[in-house]
Amino acid sequence: MEAVQSPIIPVVGELIKNNPGTISLGQGVVAYAPPPEAIEILSKFLAEPTNHLYKAVEGIPPLLTAITEKLQTFNSIEINTDNCIVVTAGSNMGFLNAILAITNIGDEIILNTPYYFNHEMAITMAGCHPVLVGTDESYQLRPDAIAQAITPKTKAIVTISPNNPTGVVYSQAALQAVNQICRDRGIYHISDEAYEYFTYNGVKHTSPSAFPNSSEYTISLYSLSKAYGFASWRIGYMVIPKHLFVAVKKVQDTNVICPPVVSQYAALGALQAKPDYLRNNITAIAQVRELVIDSLQSLEGLCKIAAADGAFYFFLKVNTELEAFELVKRLIEEHQVAVIPGTTFGMHQGCYLRVAYGALQKQTAKEGIERLVRGLQKIVNS
Numbered sequence: 001m002e003a004v005q006s007p008i009i010p011v012v013g014e015l016i017k018n019n020p021g022t023i024s025l026g027q028g029v030v031a032y033a034p035p036p037e038a039i040e041i042l043s044k045f046l047a048e049p050t051n052h053l054y055k056a057v058e059g060i061p062p063l064l065t066a067i068t069e070k071l072q073t074f075n076s077i078e079i080n081t082d083n084c085i086v087v088t089a090g091s092n093m094g095f096l097n098a099i100l101a102i103t104n105i106g107d108e109i110i111l112n113t114p115y116y117f118n119h120e121m122a123i124t125m126a127g128c129h130p131v132l133v134g135t136d137e138s139y140q141l142r143p144d145a146i147a148q149a150i151t152p153k154t155k156a157i158v159t160i161s162p163n164n165p166t167g168v169v170y171s172q173a174a175l176q177a178v179n180q181i182c183r184d185r186g187i188y189h190i191s192d193e194a195y196e197y198f199t200y201n202g203v204k205h206t207s208p209s210a211f212p213n214s215s216e217y218t219i220s221l222y223s224l225s226k227a228y229g230f231a232s233w234r235i236g237y238m239v240i241p242k243h244l245f246v247a248v249k250k251v252q253d254t255n256v257i258c259p260p261v262v263s264q265y266a267a268l269g270a271l272q273a274k275p276d277y278l279r280n281n282i283t284a285i286a287q288v289r290e291l292v293i294d295s296l297q298s299l300e301g302l303c304k305i306a307a308a309d310g311a312f313y314f315f316l317k318v319n320t321e322l323e324a325f326e327l328v329k330r331l332i333e334e335h336q337v338a339v340i341p342g343t344t345f346g347m348h349q350g351c352y353l354r355v356a357y358g359a360l361q362k363q364t365a366k367e368g369i370e371r372l373v374r375g376l377q378k379i380v381n382s
Contacts, residue, residue: 001125003124004121004124004125005117005120005121005344007117007118007121008117008340008341008344009026009027009340012024012026012328012332012338012340013026013027015328015329015332015333015338016332016338019332019333019336021336022332022336022337022338023336023337023338023360023364023367023368023371024337024338024359024368025337025338025339025355025356025357025360025365025368025369025372026338026339026340026356027356027359028164028226028311028312028313028356028358028359029225029226029231029358029359030226030227030229030281030285030312030358030359031358031359031360031361032229032281032284033229034228034229034230034233034266034270035228035269035270035273035274035277036273037269037270037272037273037274038228038230038266038267038269038270038273039266039269040269041265041266041268041269041272042262042265042266042269044265045261045262045265051261051262051265054257054258055258055261055264056258057086057249057252057253057257057258058084058085058086058087058245058249058252059085059086059087059237059258059259059264060087060261060264060265060268062268063087063264063265063267063268063271064085064087066267066268066271066272067085067087067237067271068085070271071085071239074196075193075196075205075207075209075210075220076207076210077207077209077210077220077239079239080215081242082215082216082241082242083209083215083239083240083241083242084239084240084242084245085237085238085239085240086237086238086240086245086248086249086252087235087236087237087259087264087267088235088236088237088238088252088259089234089235089236089256089259089260089263090223090225090234090235090236091192091194091221091222091223091225091236091237091238092118092122092236093234093236093252093255093256094221094222094236094237094238095118095119095122095190095192095221096122096125096126096251096255097238097248097251097252097255098156098188098190098219098221098238098240098244098248099122099123099126099128099156100126100247100251101240101244101247101248101250101251102155102156102188102219102244102247103126103128103155103156105126105127105128106127106128106129106153107128107129107153107154107155108128108129108130108131108151108153108154108155109123109128109129109130109131109154109155109156109157109158109190110130110131110132110133110146110149110150110154110156110157110158111123111130111131111132111133111158111346112132112133112134112135112141112146112158112159112160113132113133113134113135113345113346113347114135114139114165114166114315114342114345114346114347114352115130115132115158115160115345115346116160116164116165116192116345117344117345117346119158119160119192120346128155129153131149131151131154132346133145133146133149135166137306138168138306138307139163139166139168139306139315140168140170140171140174141159141170141174141175141177141178143174143177143178143181146178146181147181147185150181150185150187154185154187155187155188156182156187156188156189156190156219157178157181157182157187157188157189157190158190158191158192159175159178159189159190159191159192159208160191160192160193160194161175161191161192161193161195161205161206161310162195162196162198162199162205162309162310162311163195163308163310163311163313164194164195164311164313165313165315165340165342165345165354166306166308166313166314166315167308167309167310167311167312167313167314167315168306168307168308168309168310169199169203169205169309169310170206171206172204172206175191175206175208176208176211178208179208179211179214179218182217182218183214183217186217187217188217188218188219189208189214189217189218189219190219190221191207191208191209191218191219191220191221192221193205193207193220193221193222194221194222194223194225194226194236195226195310195311195312196222196227197226197227197278197282198226198227198282198285198310198311198312198358199309199310200286200289200309200310201309203309203310205310207220208220209239215241215242216241216243217241218239218241219238219239219240219241219244220238220239221236221238222236222237222238222239223235223236224236224267224270226358227278227282228267228270228273229281230263230266230267230270233260233263233266233267234259234260234263235259235260235263235264235266235267284362285312285357285358287362288312288357288358288360288361288362288365289312289357291362291365291366291369292314292355292357292365292369295366295369295370295372295373296314296316296355296369296373298373298377299316299373299376299377301319302318302319302376302377302380302381303316303317303318303319303376304316304317304319305317311358312356312357312358313354313355313356313357314354314355314357315342315352315353315354315355316352316353316354316355317342317350317351317352318350318351318352318353318376318380319351319380320351320379320380321351322351322379322380323343323351324341324342324343324347324351324352324353325341325343327341327351327353327379328340328341328353330375330379331371331372331375331376331379334375334378334379335371335372335374335375335378335379336371337368337371337372337375339353339354339355339356339372340353340354340356341353341354342354355369355372357369
C-alpha cells in the first residue's frame with residue numbers, strides 16, 4: 001500500500017475548505033440531480049421486505065434486463081452466449097474486479113498516459129505493474145507504441161473514451177486497432193466508458209464490445225454516476241467474457257457480496273427516464289463547455305489546450321517551471337479556484353492541470369474559469 005499514490009481529490013478538498021469562497025473546477029461530477037423516475041421507484045424497493053436481504057452477486061434480474069436493452073440500443077452490444085453483464089458498485093469496482101480476475105501477482109497492465117489515477121492505484125494494489133504508454137500531442141492513442149510495450153507478462157490494455165482526464169474521444173479506427181492487437185496477442189481490452197453520453201460536435205461514442213467477434217477478450221465498464229447524477233449511489237456495470245463470470249463473481253462476493261439493492265432499484269428507474277432528461281442536461285453542459293472554451297482562448301501562449309470532444313474536462317499544459325501541485329495550491333490560495341494537478345494522472349514531465357466543468361452552473365463556471373485565467377496569467381507571468 002505504501003507504493004500506491006494517495007487520492008488527490010481529498011487533498012485538494014482540504015485546501016478548498018481552508019480557503020472559503022473557492023470555486024472548484026476539480027472533481028469530475030455533474031451538477032444535476034437524478035431523474036424523478038429513479039426516486040419514484042424506491043417505493044417499490046421499500047414495499048418488498050425481502051429487498052433488505054442479500055440478492056444475486058451479479059445484480060437483480062430486472063436491472064440486468066434493462067441494461068441488456070440499453071446496451072443493444074445505445075452501444076450496439078448484443079448480450080449472447082459469449083458474454084454477460086455484472087452490476088457493480090460503480091465502475092471503479094468493475095475495474096478492480098477485472099484486474100483481480102485476469103491477473104497473477106507481477107503481471108502487467110498497459111495504461112495510456114495521462115491515465116485515470118484509480119486505474120493505476122488498483123493495478124498497484126493488486127500486486128501488478130502499470131506499463132505506461134504516452135499518447136500523442138493531441139492525447140490520442142498510439143497503437144504501434146502500445147503493441148511495442150507488450151511483454152509475456154501483459155494481461156490487458158486499458159482505454160478510456162471519452163477520456164478522463166483529457167476529454168478526448170478516441171476514433172473508432174484507433175479503438176479497433178487496439179482491440180485487434182488484444183485479439184492477436186491473446187490479452188484483454190479493458191474499455192472504460194463512464195463518459196459514453198458526453199460527446200459534442202456530432203462526435204459519436206464507440207464501444208469496443210460492439211466490434212464483431214470481440215466478446216471473448218473485451219471487458220467494458222460503465223457507470224451511472226455521471227450521466228444520471230448518481231455519484232453517491234455507487235452503481236455501474238461491466239460486460240465481460242462469459243469465461244470470466246465465475247472469477248468476477250468470486251471477487252465481487254468477497255468485496256461487496258452484492259451491489260446495494262436500493263441503488264439497483266434507483267438505477268432501474270433511471271434507465272426508464274425520458275430521453276429529454278439526458279438530452280437537456282448534456283445540452284446544458286455543452287453550453288458551459290462553450291463558455292470554458294471562449295475563456296481559455298485568452299491563455300494562448302501560456303498554455304497548450306488540446307481539442308476535447310468528450311467528457312467534461314480540458315487538460316492544460318502550462319508553460320512554467322512551477323511544479324503542478326504548487327501551482328494548484330497557489331491558484332486556490334491566491335485566486336480561489338481549484339483544479340487537479342497532472343502529476344496525479346502520471347504526467348511528471350512538465351506542468352499539467354485538469355479542468356473539470358461538469359459540476360457548475362453557467363454563471364459559476366464562467367466566474368471559475370475567469371479566475372483560473374487571471375490566476376495563470378498572474379502566476380506564470382510573474
